[in-house]
Amino acid sequence: MPESPRFSSETWSELFDQSGVILLLYDVKTERIADANERACDVLDYDKETLLNTTITDVIGNRDHGSWPEHLPSVPDHQHLGEIELYTANGEPVPVEASVSHVQSTGDEYALVVAQDISERKARETELKRQKERAEQYFETAGNIMLVLNRDKTVARINERGSDLLGYERSELVGSDWFDHVVPEQIEGEIDEIFSAFWSDDAEPIEKNTNFIESKEGEKIFVKWHNTALRDQQGNVTGVLSSGIDITERKSYEQELEHLTETLRTIREVNRRLVRAADVETTIADIAEILHNHSSFHCVIIALLDDDQVDFAYESGTALTSAQIRACHSEEYLRSVRKQDLVRIEDVTVPPNQQHFGDEPAHEGVALSIGYDSQTYGVLTIHFTPDKPPTAEETDLLEELTDDMGFMIHGLKLQAERERLAEDLQTSLQQMQVIDRVLRHNFNNEMNVIKGHAETIRETCEGDTAESAATIVEESEQLLTTVNKEREITKLLGEQQSPEPIELGEIIDRVVADFRERYPMAQISVEGPTDRRIRAIGSIEQALTELLTNAVIHSDRVEPSIAVTIQTRDDTVAIRIADDGPGIPAMERKILTEEAEIEPLYHGSGLGLWLVKLIVQNSNGSLTFEENEPRGSIVTMKLPKAAEQN
Known part of the structure; x- marks a missing residue:
């Protein structure tokens, strides 16, 4: 390794004080690194001795590009600037922004590389690029409408999903006025306020809103928007990014649900009115008004029929006269409704089912039969709001409603018939009671005269004459007794007694005590819990008296x-009367149990038991007969148990 060149102390101080940058000094001829600062060693992961035994091409990574001098500035004192990569001892690239300049010392030529590590900046740039590409990809591939609007309301960008949904080519929308193309006129002001707020200092931007837009074909599309302001580096708003979700199907479902809810609410209100129905015509008029309050029921006509003719009609919303309503309900119209129960009318403003005679837009209607048990009482006709045809759920509910209306009319007619029959029955009973009173009075008077004469003959004559007179007296007494029973039955039929709680023990004690006093030879026993409360009419005491009377006076024993x-029982109390007499004649039992009919030869000796049966029936109880062993009869009254007193 050649010795490091000698520089003045000022030069090295100036260079190496820049400790924040990488400094590499290399020999231009040999390309070996002559010197390096500590920052270079740290970034490139070399110890200094190893680094000084390394060539610049190893650090720069230009082994395949010839010698390094060709990368030097061609003019002395110029610097070569740019972004390059330096390589660490492990071969990892380090992005740097570097300058290369000539340095001469003692006649040797050197080059000084001054580099700034830009790894963090490059990482940020890479991340920003990735985010931008990701945003771009999301913008284009999102399943939502992605839209960017300029301040002048023109479309800066729109994704393919948005243009396809609206039925436009993307080129038709970009650069055009968004409001002119897709925002309906009736909501343009509202949407303009939302849009303009992003450029206003006074208004708070609305980030979320829902509105409908129109496609190229005029179809309404409901969109839920999320709006975001786009800003430049100075924070100024440059546009609005809106992401829109197509909720047309959901909105349609919500509207259908809301519509069905309104229909159900209307039906419930009608049913509440039906429950309170006391008069057919008043109820029908109220129902027509309730139905007309429904937002989709444009007009309502209810016609009641009598012998296939309109007897009563009520309309709401049609302005039709009674004559016009009758004309609309032609024989063919009524026959069609009766046959099908529900008739759909495509357009009620034109023949053959024209029910509007003014300037009305075309709209649909339905006609439904109002009936019960194969009896048609009327027709309900409903016209629907234009462009809002009836749904299947609506027609199903309306069919159920007309069934309820038919049941109401049927019930009121039955009630009226029952009231008429009750009135006729009451009149007949009153007349029967008058006739009965007159006949009984005359009969008793005449029979007492006959009986009196017979008693005189019996006492003053002998032989067959006396016996015949005695027979007359006996039969007279039986006839008088029978007539008195008949009077009790007639009285019971004419009264309107209702069952009420009665203390059974008090009745039994009173009746048994009376019989023991009147018939001391009779052996009368009482067993079982008498402290019970029964539910019966007040005449139940008379029924018990009648049964004991039959048991005593019809007995063939000296001491009955x-x-x-x-x-x-759980909900009844049984009162069982058993005797040892000759028993109840079979014919009497069969007639009382309705196993046989009353014939002309029936002598009516069992009217007392008839009275008992009527009293028990009016008490919601039952009466049974059976034979006693070894002889006699058993009669049992089963009566409802009354609630116990607290």
């Missing part, structure tokens, strides 16, 4: 035995 047993 009667057992009253109370049995409790």
Whole structure:
């Protein structure tokens, strides 16, 4: 290695004080490095001794480019400036910004390389380039609309996705006014405010907004935008970058959902009105108004029919007269609706189903049958807002609604018929009670006269005459008893008793005590829990009295035995009356259990049991008959159990 050239102390001090840069001094002829500062050793990863045994071509990496002198400035005292790479001891490149200049000393020619390590700057530049390429790639390949607008609202850039979505060639949009091409006139002011705010010091920019734009074919496209200001190095806004997501399908779904929700809300309101229905015509008028409040139900017509003719009609939103409504509901129209239940009308402003006679835009309609159980009560016709045809979900809901309306009308008609029948029945009962009262009064008077004469004959005569008179007295008493039973039945039928909670024990104690006093020879026992509450009409005490009476007076024993047993079930109380008499005649049991019909020869001796049956039925209970062993009858009344008192 040649000796290092000698420089003045001032020269070396000036050079090596620049410790922040790389300094390499090499011999131009031999290309060997004659000297280097510490910074050069650190950056190039050499110790100084090794570095001084290295040629400049090793450090510069120009082995394939001939000798280094050709890279020197051709004019003395000039510097060669530029970016090059120096190589470390391990062969790793280090980007530097270098200058090379001639240095002469003691007649020898040297070159001085002054280099600044620009690795960090290069890394930043590389990262910026990568980010730029990435942004460029994202801009072009993004699935969203990517748009850059200038201050004058012209399109600076738009990606392929954006131009394709709008139906334009990219060249048609770039440089053109964005507002003129795609922003609808009705929202231009609103969008202009959002755009202008980015250049205003007074307004806060709106970074997110949603609006619709129009394609080249005039199709509405709903876009959700995210807006960002683009700025130069001084921070001035140079443009607006907007990224837009096409939400047309989602918006359409949201609108459909909102529309369906409104329809459901309307249907619920109609159903609430149906529940409160007391009068058909008033209810129909209210329903028409409720339906017309729906944003898509342009007009509503409800026509009620009687013998296939419009009997009552109500409209909302049509301005049709009653005569015009009747004319619209032609025989063919009604027949078609009855046959199909739902008829779609393509245009209600023109024949054959014209239902508007003024200057109205074309719009669709549907006609639905209002009925129940194969009976058609009317027709609901709805006209829809222009450009808003009915959806399948809407028509399904409307069909359900007309079914509910038909059920309402059917129910009110049944109710009216029941009220009429109840009124007729009440009138008939009142008339029957009057006739019954007159006949019974006359019958009792005349029969008492007959009975009185028969008693006189029986007491004053002998033989067959006395026996016949006794028979007349006995039959008279039975007839009077039968008539009294008939009076009780007629009275019960004419009354309107409702079941109520009754203390069973009080009734049994009262009735049994009375019978024991009236019939001391009868053996009457009571078993089971009598402290029960039943739900029955007030005449239930009379029913118990009637059953005990039958058991006593029809007994063929000197000391009749009667057992009253109370049995409790989950929700009923059974009152069982068993006797040891001759039993209830088979015909009486069959008629009471409705196994046989009443015929003209039926003598009606069991009217007391008929009265019991009516009382139990009106108490929502049941009555059963069975034979007792070894003889006698068992009659059981099953009655609902009343709620226990707290």
